[in-house]
Amino acid sequence: MKASDAMDPHPVTLKPTDTIECAANYIMDRRFRSLPVVDENNCYMGMFGVNCLLKQVIPKAVFLPHGLENVDFIHESFEDLYQRFADVKDLPISICMNQEIQPIEPDAPLTKTLLQLYQTRASIPIVEPGSCKLLGVVSYWDVGERILAAGKLKNA
Amino acid sequence: MHNLPQTDVIFGMSPVWFAGGLFVVTYLLIITERLNRAIISMMAAALMILSGVLTQQAAVQGVDFNTIGLLTGMMIIVGITRESGVFQYLAIRSAKMVKADPWGILVMLMLVTALLSALLDNVTTVLLIAPITLLITDTLKINPYPYLFAEIFASNIGGTATLIGDPPNIMIGSATGLGYNDFLFNLAPIAIFVLLITVIPIYLIWGRHLSADPQLINKVMGYREKDAIKDWVLLKKSLLVLTLVMLGFIIGHDYGLQPATVAMFGAALLLTLHVLPFSQEKQSQMVTKSLCDVEWITIFFFIGLFILVYGVETTGLLEMLAHRVIELTDGDKMVTAMSILFVSATASAIIDNIPFVATMIPLIKNMAVSFGGTEELLPIWWSLALGSCLGGNGSLVGASANLIVAGFAERSGQPIRFLPFMLMAFPLMMMSVLVSSIYVYFRYF
Numbered sequence: 095m096k097a098s099d100a101m102d103p104h105p106v107t108l109k110p111t112d113t114i115e116c117a118a119n120y121i122m123d124r125r126f127r128s129l130p131v132v133d134e135n136n137c138y139m140g141m142f143g144v145n146c147l148l149k150q151v152i153p154k155a156v157f158l159p160h161g162l163e164n165v166d167f168i169h170e171s172f173e174d175l176y177q178r179f180a181d182v183k184d185l186p187i188s189i190c191m192n193q194e195i196q197p198i199e200p201d202a203p204l205t206k207t208l209l210q211l212y213q214t215r216a217s218i219p220i221v222e223p224g225s226c227k228l229l230g231v232v233s234y235w236d237v238g239e240r241i242l243a244a245g246k247l248k249n250a
Numbered sequence: 251m252h253n254l255p256q257t258d259v260i261f262g263m264s265p266v267w268f269a270g271g272l273f274v275v276t277y278l279l280i281i282t283e284r285l286n287r288a289i290i291s292m293m294a295a296a297l298m299i300l301s302g303v304l305t306q307q308a309a310v311q312g313v314d315f316n317t318i319g320l321l322t323g324m325m326i327i328v329g330i331t332r333e334s335g336v337f338q339y340l341a342i343r344s345a346k347m348v349k350a351d352p353w354g355i356l357v358m359l360m361l362v363t364a365l366l367s368a369l370l371d372n373v374t375t376v377l378l379i380a381p382i383t384l385l386i387t388d389t390l391k392i393n394p395y396p397y398l399f400a401e402i403f404a405s406n407i408g409g410t411a412t413l414i415g416d417p418p419n420i421m422i423g424s425a426t427g428l429g430y431n432d433f434l435f436n437l438a439p440i441a442i443f444v445l446l447i448t449v450i451p452i453y454l455i456w457g458r459h460l461s462a463d464p465q466l467i468n469k470v471m472g473y474r475e476k477d478a479i480k481d482w483v484l485l486k487k488s489l490l491v492l493t494l495v496m497l498g499f500i501i502g503h504d505y506g507l508q509p510a511t512v513a514m515f516g517a518a519l520l521l522t523l524h525v526l527p528f529s530q531e532k533q534s535q536m537v538t539k540s541l542c543d544v545e546w547i548t549i550f551f552f553i554g555l556f557i558l559v560y561g562v563e564t565t566g567l568l569e570m571l572a573h574r575v576i577e578l579t580d581g582d583k584m585v586t587a588m589s590i591l592f593v594s595a596t597a598s599a600i601i602d603n604i605p606f607v608a609t610m611i612p613l614i615k616n617m618a619v620s621f622g623g624t625e626e627l628l629p630i631w632w633s634l635a636l637g638s639c640l641g642g643n644g645s646l647v648g649a650s651a652n653l654i655v656a657g658f659a660e661r662s663g664q665p666i667r668f669l670p671f672m673l674m675a676f677p678l679m680m681m682s683v684l685v686s687s688i689y690v691y692f693r694y695f
Contacts, residue, residue: 153385153388153389154384154385154388154662155381155382155384155385155388155662158381158384158658158661158662159657159661160377160381160654160658161381162338162381162382162385164335164338164478164480166477166478166480167338167342167473167474167475167476167477167478168385168473169472169473169474169477174469
């Protein structure tokens with residue numbers, strides 16, 4: 095089995111110019127964990143997801159290398175968190191999309207794809223070999239559904 | 251010149267030329283920062299031995315294990331103590347003591363940084379204080395630059411005050427036998443004075459303009475500093491051992507105890523207290539973690555550097571240079587001390603003060619005969635300590651702590667640029683050195 099066998103070929107995508115507020119509302123309404131960000135040529139640029147949102151409302155000093163390890167002394171309300179979110183909500187998602195999630199090619203073995211899915215904890219973008227064109231996305235749900243469907247088929 | 255077996259000719263050169271050339275090339279490579287400094291110094295040390303300037307036995311003799319032991323021991327102690335959260339507690343408590351007033355916070359963080367730098371090492375201190383600073387300035391929505399700038403200065407000034415505050419002092423103390431109290435009595439008064447006068451220009455430039463929204467100030471006042479303490483038991487153990495170690499530094503010198511012995515004993519004691527309640531497997535994990543907290547790059551950098559400088563020393567090159575310095579200053583001790591103070595400050599602003607001091611130590615030792623004995627060198631040693639420690643404030647590359655703070659600033663979106671920093675910092679540093687020169691003059695001449 096290959097990565098392409100588990101991918102959703104018509105994933106919902108975001109544009110790098112979408113605002114953080116707009117993208118946040120979108121993924122919250124539909125309970126997405128992460129979505130791929132593509133430019134006008136459908137070229138994959140990164141992933142935007144719930145982690146990006148969380149990062150915006152936690153004090154920056156935590157995310158610095160050698161940053162704060164203990165934040166037990168900070169006690170904040172949802173209003174405080176929203177204030178931090180409000181400071182960035184009109185900025186484009188390109189400022190916080192995750193570019194470390196490496197896309198894989200459609201012919202990549204399924205096990206490799208699943209391992210990457212497990213390690214990155216975000217949907218894996220599948221791109222055309224030799225280019226950045228997004229072909230689809232492998233998510234937890236796509237993989238889970240296919241595994242369970244295979245079980246049902248076997249038991250039928 | 252040392253009586254060590256030595257090759258007469260190396261690659262067609264006399265040992266003096268070879269060792270001198272290797273020394274210069276090593277310095278240049280360290281300045282360029284193209285390769286990790288530990289690799290450079292280890293490579294240079296190996297070449298000293300491979301070329302025959304030193305035998306392996308002689309190279310080992312050249313390593314100052316007192317400096318290595320003191321650094322390693324303190325790094326282990328601080329690494330474990332840090333886990334308790336006590337340093338975060340101190341920073342938050344100090345901010346709340348001044349009711350989270352932006353200028354008051356800057357002064358308090360400067361004081362805490364200076365105090366911790368005097369008792370621990372500068373790099374550890376800024377690693378602990380800078381993230382809290384960024385949290386506070388982010389909460390108050392004020393520019394962190396003045397705070398980080400002030401902390402750089404405070405860390406280098408605080409480090410000047412004690413034997414263990416800054417690596418140059420550790421090296422000088424180890425090479426001369428000067429103890430913790432000697433450094434405290436001779437350098438702490440001027441370090442405190444320099445810190446106080448440094449506050450004035452910082453206030454005039456930034457301090458008087460600092461203000462924050464009262465609502466945001468209330469947020470900082472809402473921090474519960476007690477919650478910053480992660481482990482009360484570890485805190486008590488750490489403070490007990492730190493107190494014992496400080497006492498050991500203060501009274502141990504009179505009983506012939508070297509600082510390295512005190513620090514290593516303290517490290518072993520704290521490790522024991524820390525891991526004893528746990529299973530053998532967990533103990534191994536905890537000891538491994540504590541040893542990983544040691545900055546091995548710095549330790550190996552020191553080892554290589556000691557061998558390199560010892561190699562140069564054995565060729566007689568530093569003795570020749572010492573005579574040259576005395577000729578240039580007409581054998582006047584005061585002029586020599588002042589020259590060393592200003593030259594070491596300027597040099598330390600441009601290059602790493604560790605290799606500079608490593609070179610200056612044997613060079614100054616060679617002046618003892620000309621000045622009438624080792625006792626006569628004391629003002630020169632204090633001048634070297636003041637110049638090399640305070641000089642670190644002259645530029646961003648002057649001290650490792652400066653680069654750590656600059657890294658934090660960069661990642662928080664408020665970069666500290668090399669030139670603007672130097673334009674502000676170099677005159678301030680020279681002011682502190684000028685004040686120090688007046689102190690040295692009136693106290694020792």
